[in-house]
Amino acid sequence: EAYEQKVLADFFTPQGKLKQLPAQHKKLLVILRYLVKKEFEPGVHYAEKEVNAKLLTYFTDTASLRRYMVDNRYLAREKGVYWRLEPQDP
Numbered sequence: 310e311a312y313e314q315k316v317l318a319d320f321f322t323p324q325g326k327l328k329q330l331p332a333q334h335k336k337l338l339v340i341l342r343y344l345v346k347k348e349f350e351p352g353v354h355y356a357e358k359e360v361n362a363k364l365l366t367y368f369t370d371t372a373s374l375r376r377y378m379v380d381n382r383y384l385a386r387e388k389g390v391y392w393r394l395e396p397q398d399p
Contacts, residue, residue, distance in 0.1 A: 317343055345384065354391070
């Protein structure tokens, strides 16, 4: 969708680094969906260290990204293990 492409272009550098986290929730969801689809395979479980390593390639505040992904139900977490959830939004 054009809106998503614009958000991604606005918040990522040409090198693929996330410039900052969007303040607007709708834009944040675009970023989170993009990162989850790109980095996390359905059905695969990841240790927190692996999640951090993947997210660090995009943004230094991995704790915030992880928390937002879990809070918005893109990832689930239990005892330090994370896995991708099926998309809930259209």
